[in-house]
Amino acid sequence: MRHYIFVYGMLKRGQALHHRLNQKPLFNTTISGFDMYTHPNIWYPALTKGTRSVIGEVYEVTPLKLKEIDEVEGVSTGLYVRESVAIIHPRTYVNMKVFVYLKTDVKGWFPVTKKIVEWPLQPSAS
Numbered sequence: 583m584r585h586y587i588f589v590y591g592m593l594k595r596g597q598a599l600h601h602r603l604n605q606k607p608l609f610n611t612t613i614s615g616f617d618m619y620t621h622p623n624i625w626y627p628a629l630t631k632g633t634r635s636v637i638g639e640v641y642e643v644t645p646l647k648l649k650e651i652d653e654v655e656g657v658s659t660g661l662y663v664r665e666s667v668a669i670i671h672p673r674t675y676v677n678m679k680v681f682v683y684l685k686t687d688v689k690g691w692f693p694v695t696k697k698i699v700e701w702p703l704q705p706s707a708s
Contacts, residue, residue: 585648586680588613588667590638591627591701593651598625602654603647607639611672613682618699619691627694627701628662628685637700640669640680648681655683 588611592599595607617632629636643651655662662683669680685691694703 583645584642585645586678587641587643587648587651588638588669588680588682589641590618590629590636590682592625593654594639594701597702599654602651603641603643605641607641609672610637610639611669612637612698613667613669613680616682616684618694618701619685619688620694620703621691624691627703628688628691629682630685630688632693634694634696635698637698651683657683661685 586608589603589607591597593603594600612635614635615631615633616629616636617634618636619628619630621628652658652664655664657664662685664681664683666679667682669678670676671678
């Protein structure tokens with residue numbers, strides 16, 4: 583059985599933890615209904631349920647790899663929770679489920695206020 587995960591931060595291509603996936607994404611997509619947060623002392627972003635859109639990558643993973651990514655995301659310690667989200671495949675328009683890792687407590691974190699957000703954050707144009 584294969585699973586699909588949506589990654590939006592440090593697991594994306596070019597980011598510090600991408601080697602844990604070590605593959606090309608199936609596709610890039612945008613998911614709606616989430617907010618991204620950053621923290622001045624933490625080098626990775628966090629998502630919560632919300633009202634904005636987030637750009638990320640979708641990967642197909644085995645159950646073993648999913649368990650490994652759960653460890654990377656700190657699911658067993660409560661750092662993040664893994665939830666299933668319905669998306670539409672951008673090329674085939676087929677409904678599919680992907681897992682996304684969400685943070686439940688963002689006290690001390692700062693929301694990214696752009697309507698559509700992508701990590702790494704780019705400086706705003708002045």
